[in-house]
Amino acid sequence: MSLLKLNRMQVASWNVNSVRTRLTHVTDWLQANPDVDVLCLQETKVVDADFPRAAFEGLDYHTYIYGQKAYNGVALLSKPPLEDVRMGFSAILEEEAVGDLDEQKRVISGVLNGVRILNLYVPNGSSIGSEKYDYKMSWLALLKQYLMKTLEETTKLNVCGDFNIAIENKDIYTDEKRDKHIMSSPLERETLQDLLTVGLSDAFRKFTDEGGHLSWCDYRAASFRRNMGWRIDHHYLTPELYKQAKRCWIDIEPRKLEKPSDHTPVIVEY
DNA sequence: ATGGCCTGTTACACAGGA
Numbered sequence: 001m002s003l004l005k006l007n008r009m010q011v012a013s014w015n016v017n018s019v020r021t022r023l024t025h026v027t028d029w030l031q032a033n034p035d036v037d038v039l040c041l042q043e044t045k046v047v048d049a050d051f052p053r054a055a056f057e058g059l060d061y062h063t064y065i066y067g068q069k070a071y072n073g074v075a076l077l078s079k080p081p082l083e084d085v086r087m088g089f090s091a092i093l094e095e096e097a098v099g100d101l102d103e104q105k106r107v108i109s110g111v112l113n114g115v116r117i118l119n120l121y122v123p124n125g126s127s128i129g130s131e132k133y134d135y136k137m138s139w140l141a142l143l144k145q146y147l148m149k150t151l152e153e154t155t156k157l158n159v160c161g162d163f164n165i166a167i168e169n170k171d172i173y174t175d176e177k178r179d180k181h182i183m184s185s186p187l188e189r190e191t192l193q194d195l196l197t198v199g200l201s202d203a204f205r206k207f208t209d210e211g212g213h214l215s216w217c218d219y220r221a222a223s224f225r226r227n228m229g230w231r232i233d234h235h236y237l238t239p240e241l242y243k244q245a246k247r248c249w250i251d252i253e254p255r256k257l258e259k260p261s262d263h264t265p266v267i268v269e270y
Numbered sequence: 271a272t273g274g275c276c277t278g279t280t281a282c283a284c285a286g287g288a
Contacts, residue, residue, distance in 0.1 A: 017276075017277070017287080018276090018277055018278075020278095021276090021277070021278090043277095043287085045277070045278065046278095069278085069279090070277085070278050070279065070285090070286090071277095071278085071285090071286070071287090124286080124287055124288055125288085126286080126287080126288085132286090164287095164288070181288090182288065183288065216288075218275075218288065219274095219275035219276055219287095219288095220273070220274050220275045220276090221273045221274060221275085222272095222273060222274090223273090223275095226272095226273090230288080232288080259276090261276095262275085262276080262287085262288080
């Protein structure tokens with residue numbers, strides 16, 4: 001690896017909706033995107049013992065996994081080994097504060113070249129006012145504590161993943177008011193905006209103000225064919241990294257494949 | 271005319287996603 005390569009990093013985030021079902025999509029994508037240093041996966045949907053490690057290790061990726069049965073699950077795939085890998089909120093927060101919010105496996109992070117890469121699978125929330133919606137809000141409140149604590153020790157933080165929140169109307173295919181929809185309710189948006197006040201900025205919006213960019217499309221209603229998507233997968237950067245950022249883009253190609261994930265990769269380079 | 275899914279489970283419908 002050249003020094004030049006060390007100076008530039010690419011980090012990708014992809015909700016694969018089952019790593020086993022999507023295995024060839026992910027390995028093909030890694031091989032087609034050799035400049036990606038770290039791939040952050042969400043919704044792996046598999047216990048650690050059954051995670052298809054060998055497929056990635058065969059391509060010379062280190063695998064760091066934090067999974068559970070059937071639901072959720074996050075993983076980091078990295079060409080160079082990562083340092084100080086942490087799983088769950090309780091890695092740095094008091095158990096009393098975390099409560100049962102680590103039962104669902106949604107948080108994993110590691111350090112590469114002095115940058116902490118935090119991979120998140122934010123709860124979906126189901127529908128406004130539901131029990132799952134309350135869980136989403138509690139989870140996001142704890143995430144804020146987690147971010148503040150993390151920022152006590154590093155100025156280089158890349159928080160990425162499936163946030164299950166579209167922060168602006170232009171991040172949704174329609175201009176229709178979405179106040180009553182999960183992922184775009186005012187409370188969700190305000191909560192995410194408030195989270196970012198810890199000192200994080202949307203890498204994607206450094207490079208374009210355009211609407212019409214989607215990272216997720218519903219499987220139903222031929223949404224992808226009709227370009228009816230949402231931008232809900234994000235890379236948030238601390239000021240030092242944000243200043244360094246060279247590109248941030250969404251790779252729509254995997255969404256076109258047979259039996260695709262409903263999400264598609266988002267990549268940032270800095 | 272226009273659309274009605276996908277995944278994992280101990281399944282043969284359901285929960286959960288978004």
